[in-house]
Amino acid sequence: MLEDNYNHLEIEDKIYDFWEKEKLFQPKKNNNKNYFSIVIPPPNVTGSLHMGHALNNSIQDLLVRFYRLKGYETLWQPGTDHAGIATELVVEKKLKEKNLSKNILGREKFLKEVWEWKEHSGNLIINQLKKLGSSCDWTQTRFTMDKDMSSAVIKVFLELYNKKLIYKDLKLSNWDPVLKTAISDLEVEQKEVNGKLYYIKYFFNKIDFITIATTRPETVFADSAIAVNPKDNRYKNLINKFAKIPLIEKSIKIIADNYADPNHGSGAVKITPAHDFNDYEVGIRHKLEKINILEPDGKLNNNCPKKYQGIDRLEARKLIVEDLKLGDFLEKEESIKHSVPYGDRSNSVIEPYLTEQWFLNVKKLSSDALKAVKNKKTTFFPETWTKTYNLWLKDIKPWCISRQIWWGHQIPIWYGDNGKIFAAANKEDAQKKADKFYKKKNSYIKQDLNVLDTWFSSSLWPFASLGWPNKTYNFKRFYKTSVLVTGFDILFFWVARMMMMGLFVTKKVPFDKVYIHALVRDEHGQKMSKSKGNVIDPLELIKKYGADALRFTLMSMASPGRDVKLSEERVKGYRNFLTKIWNVSKFCELNNCNSNLENSINNVKLEVNQWIINEYIQTRNNIDIHMQAFRFDEASREIYNFVWNTFCDWYLEFAKSIFYSNDQDKIKETKKVFGFIFSKILISLHPFIPFVTEELWNKLKFMDFFKSPLINFTNNKEIKIIKNNNIQMINWLIKIVGLIRSTKVILQVSPGNFVDICVDNLSKNKKDFLDRNFLIFKKASRVENLFKKDEKNENILSLYSEGDAILIKFSTEISLKEQIAKVKQKIDVIKNNINISKGKLANKSFINKAPKDIVDKEKDILKNLVNDLNQLESIISIKN
RNA sequence: GGGCAUGUAGUUCAGUGGUAGAACGCUACGUUGACAUCGUAGAGGUUGCAAGUUCGAUCCUUGCCAUGCCCACCA
Numbered sequence: 017m018l019e020d021n022y023n024h025l026e027i028e029d030k031i032y033d034f035w036e037k038e039k040l041f042q043p044k045k046n047n048n049k050n051y052f053s054i055v056i057p058p059p060n061v062t063g064s065l066h067m068g069h070a071l072n073n074s075i076q077d078l079l080v081r082f083y084r085l086k087g088y089e090t091l092w093q094p095g096t097d098h099a100g101i102a103t104e105l106v107v108e109k110k111l112k113e114k115n116l117s118k119n120i121l122g123r124e125k126f127l128k129e130v131w132e133w134k135e136h137s138g139n140l141i142i143n144q145l146k147k148l149g150s151s152c153d154w155t156q157t158r159f160t161m162d163k164d165m166s167s168a169v170i171k172v173f174l175e176l177y178n179k180k181l182i183y184k185d186l187k188l189s190n191w192d193p194v195l196k197t198a199i200s201d202l203e204v205e206q207k208e209v210n211g212k213l214y215y216i217k218y219f220f221n222k223i224d225f226i227t228i229a230t231t232r233p234e235t236v237f238a239d240s241a242i243a244v245n246p247k248d249n250r251y252k253n254l255i256n257k258f259a260k261i262p263l264i265e266k267s268i269k270i271i272a273d274n275y276a277d278p279n280h281g282s283g284a285v286k287i288t289p290a291h292d293f294n295d296y297e298v299g300i301r302h303k304l305e306k307i308n309i310l311e312p313d314g315k316l317n318n319n320c321p322k323k324y325q326g327i328d329r330l331e332a333r334k335l336i337v338e339d340l341k342l343g344d345f346l347e348k349e350e351s352i353k354h355s356v357p358y359g360d361r362s363n364s365v366i367e368p369y370l371t372e373q374w375f376l377n378v379k380k381l382s383s384d385a386l387k388a389v390k391n392k393k394t395t396f397f398p399e400t401w402t403k404t405y406n407l408w409l410k411d412i413k414p415w416c417i418s419r420q421i422w423w424g425h426q427i428p429i430w431y432g433d434n435g436k437i438f439a440a441a442n443k444e445d446a447q448k449k450a451d452k453f454y455k456k457k458n459s460y461i462k463q464d465l466n467v468l469d470t471w472f473s474s475s476l477w478p479f480a481s482l483g484w485p486n487k488t489y490n491f492k493r494f495y496k497t498s499v500l501v502t503g504f505d506i507l508f509f510w511v512a513r514m515m516m517m518g519l520f521v522t523k524k525v526p527f528d529k530v531y532i533h534a535l536v537r538d539e540h541g542q543k544m545s546k547s548k549g550n551v552i553d554p555l556e557l558i559k560k561y562g563a564d565a566l567r568f569t570l571m572s573m574a575s576p577g578r579d580v581k582l583s584e585e586r587v588k589g590y591r592n593f594l595t596k597i598w599n600v601s602k603f604c605e606l607n608n609c610n611s612n613l614e615n616s617i618n619n620v621k622l623e624v625n626q627w628i629i630n631e632y633i634q635t636r637n638n639i640d641i642h643m644q645a646f647r648f649d650e651a652s653r654e655i656y657n658f659v660w661n662t663f664c665d666w667y668l669e670f671a672k673s674i675f676y677s678n679d680q681d682k683i684k685e686t687k688k689v690f691g692f693i694f695s696k697i698l699i700s701l702h703p704f705i706p707f708v709t710e711e712l713w714n715k716l717k718f719m720d721f722f723k724s725p726l727i728n729f730t731n732n733k734e735i736k737i738i739k740n741n742n743i744q745m746i747n748w749l750i751k752i753v754g755l756i757r758s759t760k761v762i763l764q765v766s767p768g769n770f771v772d773i774c775v776d777n778l779s780k781n782k783k784d785f786l787d788r789n790f791l792i793f794k795k796a797s798r799v800e801n802l803f804k805k806d807e808k809n810e811n812i813l814s815l816y817s818e819g820d821a822i823l824i825k826f827s828t829e830i831s832l833k834e835q836i837a838k839v840k841q842k843i844d845v846i847k848n849n850i851n852i853s854k855g856k857l858a859n860k861s862f863i864n865k866a867p868k869d870i871v872d873k874e875k876d877i878l879k880n881l882v883n884d885l886n887q888l889e890s891i892i893s894i895k896n
Numbered sequence: 897g898g899g900c901a902u903g904u905a906g907u908u909c910a911g912u913g914g915u916a917g918a919a920c921g922c923u924a925c926g927u928u929g930a931c932a933u934c935g936u937a938g939a940g941g942u943u944g945c946a947a948g949u950u951c952g953a954u955c956c957u958u959g960c961c962a963u964g965c966c967c968a969c970c971a
Contacts, residue, residue: 018930021931228971229971230971243971275971276971282971284971285971286971287971292971354970355969400901404966407900408967411967411968504965508966541963541964573909575910577902578901578902578909581907581908585920585921586908588920588933589919589920592931595933596931599930599933599934601930603929606930649909650911653919657918664931675929676929758937761938764925766925766926766927767926767927767935767936767937770927856914856952859951861950862951863951866914867914870914874914877915
C-alpha cells in the first residue's frame with residue numbers, strides 16, 4: 017500500500033542509490049545512429065551547489081533523461097574543474113588559519129596541501145549534484161588535473177607552440193597585485209567609482225609650467241614624456257621642449273601625438289608607458305623609456321624616491337598628493353566618476369604591469385570558430401547569442417594564458433643556459449632535447465614556473481573529458497556532443513574558447529547546439545548575493561520540498577532569454593503537484609488500475625476512454641515539440657495541465673462514475689485505460705521529476721510489468737490518435753457541465769443539490785452523445801433526471817451557450833434576480849460584440865482582402881451571437 | 897560611446913497579424929469513496945508611449961520612454 021503522503025526525504029536518496037547501484041546512468045549501447053551526449057560544465061572542485069548549478073544541471077538532466085527514454089544511447093559526462101586561482105585562494109585561507117602560508121611551505125608542499133584539500137572536499141559538489149537527481153555516468157568522472165587530462169593539455173599546448181600560436185612576450189598585462197599574477201582581459205571587471213582628477217604642474221623653469229591631469233599621481237615617477245595634440249594651438253609652441261617631473265625634477269620631453277585629446281583634462285597628458293595601456297602604445301610610437309615603479313605586490317619600488325619606496329601605490333598616492341600640494345605643484349583637484357579595473361577573484365585594483373607572459377594567438381583560431389557558427393555547424397539557443405559570440409570573436413585580442421600561481425598545469429617549457437627554450441611533454445624529453453643541443457649529458461634545464469590559465473584546460477573539456485587523445489569508445493561515439501548547456505556569463509570565457517580549441521584539435525565543432533540559460537535571481541529580480549542576504553540555497557529547498565519540486569519549478573520558469581525569478585511559493589506550488597500525482601496513484605492502486613494496453617488499444621470502445629488516450633497523445637506530441645525547441649517552460653506546462661486539468665479534474669472523475677456503476681465491461685476497460693495512461697504519464701513526467709515517478713513506477717508494479725526501471729524504460733510502442741469525430745464531444749460535454757455548475761453558483765444554489773435538465777432542444781447528434789455518456793455526465797453535473805420540454809414549472813430556467821440550449825429544473829425555489837442581472841450583463845457584452853462583428857462585415861475592404869476562412873469565421877461568429885442574443889432576451893421578457 | 901535583451905492581469909510569466917492566456921495570489925462557496933498540499937465558481941487587462949504599414953496591430957517597421965545586461969573607453 018502507498019503511504020498517505022509523499023515523503024521525498026525517504027524516497028529520493030533511496031531511489032538515487034538504486035539507480036546508481038544498478039548502473040543505470042551508464043549509456044545503454046545500441047546499434048542505431050541515435051546518440052545523445054552532454055559534457056557537464058565542470059563545477060569548481062572546491063565549490064558547492066548554488067541556484068545557478070541547480071538550474072544548469074536540472075536542464076541537462078531533463079534533456080539526458082528525455083533522450084534516454086527515447087532510446088538514444090545517452091551519455092552525460094561529469095567532472096570537476098581544478099579552478100586554479102579560486103582553489104589556491106581557498107587553500108591559502110585554510111593555511112592562514114594555521115599561521116602558515118604558501119611561501120612558507122614552498123611549491124611542492126603547498127601543492128600536496130591542495131591535493132589533500134581536493135581529496136577531502138572535492139566530492140562535496142558531486143554529492144550535491146546527486147541530490148538534485150543528476151544522472152551523470154559517474155564511472156567516467158574526470159578532473160581537469162587528472163593524469164589523462166593533464167597530458168591532453170600538454171599535447172595541445174605543444175601543438176599550438178609548434179605552430180607558433182603560443183608565444184612568449186614582454187608587454188603590459190593586467191596584473192593582480194594581491195594574487196601576484198597576470199590575469200586575462202576577461203578576468204578584469206571595470207567598476208564605476210568616485211575618484212579625483214588631479215591637475216599637476218610640470219615646470220619648464222621657475223615660472224612657466226604645463227598642466228597635466230591624472231587620476232593616478234603616484235605614477236609621475238614613471239613618466240617618460242608629456243603628450244599634446246599637434247593641432248592644439250595652446251601647446252604647439254611647447255612641442256619638443258622639456259618639462260620637469262615634480263618631486264624628482266627629472267626632465268621629460270613634450271611630444272606631439274594624436275592620442276592627446278584637447279578636450280580632455282588640460283589637453284596635455286603625461287605618458288607612462290609601463291603603467292598604462294594607451295601610454296604603452298604611445299611609448300612604442302615615440303621610442304620612450306618604460307619605467308616600472310611597482311613591485312609585484314603593488315608597492316612602489318626603487319625607481320621612486322626613497323620616501324615612497326615600499327609603500328602600496330594607493331597609500332603612496334595620498335602621500336604624493338600631499339607633497340605636491342606642499343611644493344605648489346597641484347593646480348587643482350576635481351571629483352569625478354570614473355571606472356577602475358578590478359580583479360574578479362581578488363577584488364583588488366588591477367595594474368597594467370610590464371611582465372613576460374605566455375600568449376595564445378586566438379585571432380588565428382577565431383576565424384574557424386566564426387565560420388562554424390555562420391555555417392550552422394553549431395547553433396545557439398536563444399539565437400540572439402550568436403551576435404554576441406560573433407562580436408567578441410571578431411575583435412579578439414591575444415589571450416594571456418600564463419599565471420604566476422602554483423595550482424594548475426605547469427607550462428611544458430624548459431630553459432637551458434642562456435634561456436634556450438626546450439618544449440617537451442615531460443622532463444625526460446626536455447632533457448634529451450637539451451642534451452642533444454648542448455652535446456652533453458645532464459645539461460642544466462629548469463621548467464617554466466608558470467601554470468596555465470584554468471580556462472585553457474576547460475577549453476579542451478568536450479573532447480579531453482571523453483578520452484582524447486586516446487581513441488576511446490566514448491570519444492568516437494559521443495563527440496561532437498549534442499548540446500552544451502551553460503550560462504551566458506561564460507560565453508566568452510568558455511564557450512567561444514571551446515569552439516576554437518575543439519576545431520583546432522579535432523577539426524570538428526565540440527557541440528551541435530548551445531543552450532544558453534539565464535541567471536537565477538530572487539523573487540524580486542535581485543541578483544542573489546551573500547551581502548544582500550537573499551541567497552536561496554537549493555539544498556535547503558530540496559530538503560524542504562524535494563528535488564523534484566525544485567526541478568519542476570526551475571523548468572517551468574526557464575523561458576528563453578529571461579532571468580529566472582525564483583520564489584519559495586512557487587516551489588511549494590509544485591510540491592503540491594507532486595502530492596497530486598501521489599494521490600492519483602493511490603487511486604490507481606485502490607482500483608487495481610494496472611495493465612498494459614499497448615497491444616489492444618484498438619479495442620477500447622468507450623468514448624471517454626478514447627478521449628483520454630487522444631488527449632494524452634496530443635500532450636506527448638506537444639511535449640516532444642517543445643523539448644526539441646528547448647522550450648522547457650512550455651513542455652512542463654503541457655504535462656502539468658494535462659495531469660491536473662484534464663486527467664485529474666475530468667477523466668478521474670469520469671472514471672469514478674464508471675467504477676461505481678454495475679457495468680463490468682465498462683469498468684474493466686476503464687481500469688485498463690486508467691492504468692495505461694497513468695503509466696504513460698509517469699514516463700512523460702520522469703525527465704522533470706525523476707524521483708517520485710520512479711518510486712511510483714515501482715510501487716504500482718509497472719516495473720514488474722514492463723520489466724524495466726522507469727529511468728531507462730525504452731520499449732515505447734508507438735500509439736496513434738484514434739480517429740473518431742465523436743471523441744471530441746467529450747469536450748463539449750465538459751462545457752455543458754461547467755454551464756450547469758456556474759448557473760448554480762449564480763443562483764446561490766448549493767453545489768451539492770441535484771437538478772433535472774431537458775435536452776430536447778439539442779441536435780440529435782448531441783442528444784445521442786449525451787445519452788451514451790449519461791453515466792459520466794450525471795455525476796459531474798449532479799443531474800438527477802431528464803425531463804420533457806413541455807413540462808411547466810416555476811423553477812425551470814433556460815441556458816444558452818454557443819447555439820446550444822438546455823432547460824434546467826431546480827428542486828428548490830430559486831431567486832432569479834441574480835441570474836437576470838447576469839443575463840443583462842451578458843446581453844450588453846454580446847451586443848457590443850455584434851456591433852464589432854457587423855462593422856467588420858460591413859467593411860468592403862475586409863470582405864475583399866481578408867482571407868476567405870477569416871471572413872466565413874466572422875460570419876459564423878455573428879450568427880451565433882445573434883442567436884444567443886435572441887434567446888437571452890426572450891428569458892428576460894418571460895421573467896419580467 | 898557601441899551593442900543585446902525586456903516592458904502583457906496584483907505578482908511571475910506565456911502567446912498570437914483575426915473575440916487576450918496560464919500559474920501563484922485574491923473573493924465566495926464545499927458535492928462521503930485519490931487529494932484541504934483539495935474541489936467548484938468568480939473578479940481581475942487602454943498588451944510602456946507615439947507614429948507608420950495593413951481591411952485589421954498586443955504581434956511587423958520606426959521613433960521615444962523605462963529597466964536590465966554585455967563590450968570598449970575615460971589623462
